[in-house]
Amino acid sequence: MNKELNKSVKHYTIEDLEEILDKLPYQIWLKDEDGKYVYINKLGIEKVGLSKEDIIGKSDYDIRDYNIAKQCAETDRVLIDKNHDIYNEEQSNIDGQDIYHKVHKFIVNQNTTKKNLIGGIAEEISLDKKIQLELESNLLSYLDESKIEDDSKNILHSTLVSLKKFIKCKNIEIFLYDEDKKKFQLIFK
Structure with missing residues (x-):
């Protein structure tokens, strides 16, 4: 006998749902129209550096650096005033380090209370942004063939330093295959 699930009953x-949100590699939150948190996932909690109890019911001004909160x-205000999703890249400086995020903010309508919630999802893109900025700043050097090898090594070295910090590892080694010698050569350590 084939039993059909009742579609109106949630299984x-x-x-x-919160466990799923906690497993995603994004910071996810909900705030009320006054900017007070009503939900934040595990990664969001870790990035703020407080307990969930110390975040829920508080605004960004209560839990973040003033400039970031502002x-x-x-x-949030633009989102509420214009009532359309916001996709942007945000930069902040934490402990002297530039941190970049891709942020998507949106309105969640609550038909039962007629109030809206502010939803948000943020992905840290600091490493990608650093690589992008380094490539952009060195674009003219790439056009000068006499500087390509030295500049490329410097960019690669700088990128590796950033990558080590980002993934919190002690060492990264890069080997390139030399066709003439038919072997791998250690390029960076």
Whole structure:
């Protein structure tokens, strides 16, 4: 006998959905129209550096550096005023290090209370952005063939230093295959 699931009955719990959100590699949050957090996932909690209890019910001004909080509040206000999704890249400086995020903010309508929630998803793109900025700043050097090899090694070295910090490892080694010698050669360590 083939039993058909009743489509109006949900076969999952809020805890199931929150577990999924906690496993995603993105910071995910919900705020009320006053900018107070009503939900934040595990990665978001880790990035803020406080407990979930210390975040829920608070605004960005309560839990973040003033400049970052101001930036968050400004985009929240634009989102509410214009009532359309916002996709942007945000930069902040934490402990002297530039941090970049791709951020998507949106309105979540709550038909039951007639209030809206501000939803957000952020992905850290600091390493990608650093590589992009280095490539852009060295674009003219790439056009000068006499400088290509030296500049490329410097860019690669700088990128590896950033990558080591980002993935928190001690060492990265790069080997390139030399066709003439028919063997791999250590290029960077």
